[in-house]
Ligand SMILES: NC(=O)C1=CN([C@@H]2O[C@H](COP(=O)(O)OP(=O)(O)OC[C@H]3O[C@@H](n4cnc5c(N)ncnc54)[C@H](OP(=O)(O)O)[C@@H]3O)[C@@H](O)[C@H]2O)C=CC1
């Protein structure tokens with residue numbers, strides 16, 4: 001373990017204290033090597049007062065567009081509608097932005113150029129998925145196809161724009177129903193709070209137009225289930241993950257843990273996995 005002093009520590013700010021952000025804040029407050037929780041942004045600070053005052057070192061509360069002033073790394077854990085307001089000012093200041101609302105990046109891809117121009121970075125964690133290390137490796141060669149199938153319990157899909165716009169009744173389903181089949185880009189439009197994982201997979205691999213996906217509403221499952229098949233010139237692999245939903249039924253518990261793992265790597269002496 002290193003013996004970094006406080007001046008060497010990377011300051012981390014978090015936008016959004018929902019199911020993902022609150023876990024990351026608590027972990028940072030408990031202590032992650034070389035990192036300090038410096039600031040947070042929330043919609044309604046009063047709602048989070050009890051949580052914040054329970055932290056050992058309560059962070060500053062700032063507006064979402066000011067987080068980059070107080071941090072080296074800004075972690076976006078808010079609805080995708082807020083992505084630009086959080087990430088743009090951070091990368092303009094040359095900060096790193098960790099993005100969990102990955103689907104929102106597709107309509108804001110100029111942020112990547114903005115980060116490049118200003119010395120900032122955009123980091124996408126594996127999140128609720130698995131195996132992006134293998135996809136990153138395979139795409140150094142040639143990936144022929146990536147197919148993903150997502151099954152979620154009814155509560156995890158309620159309110160998705162695709163379901164609302166097509167007037168699909170999922171409340172009374174007794175067996176699995178395939179709601180959608182198409183590209184990851186189209187899936188992200190129809191299910192913005194459900195298929196960030198497919199967009200992360202696509203950005204790691206062959207892009208949002210060539211990554212194929214199905215979305216199923218499945219009353220027989222209690223977990224968010226994702227299965228992936230990759231066919232490449234170096235390997236063929238199948239991956240699957242069955243996520244226990246967090247207090248937000250759309251979001252798997254492992255998502256916050258994946259971000260914490262990514263943050264740990266920023267200052268870890270021993271890093272394992274790409
Ligand atoms: N990459 C991945 O693998 C995954 C990504 N996600 C995505 O991660 C994101 C966060 O998910 P999750 O934590 O479950 O969501 P939650 O709904 O639990 O939390 C969202 C948080 O954002 C806050 N918020 C909303 N608007 C604003 C605003 N204008 N300014 C500041 N804060 C705001 C909310 O505030 P308040 O508490 O006041 O309502 C809430 O604290 C979502 O976009 C989700 O789709 C989810 C699962 C997997």
Ligand SMILES: O=C([O-])CC(=O)C(=O)O
Nearest residue numbers: 128194196197224251252
């Ligand atoms: O948590 C999950 O299983 C996946 C998810 O919601 C997302 O990708 O947005």
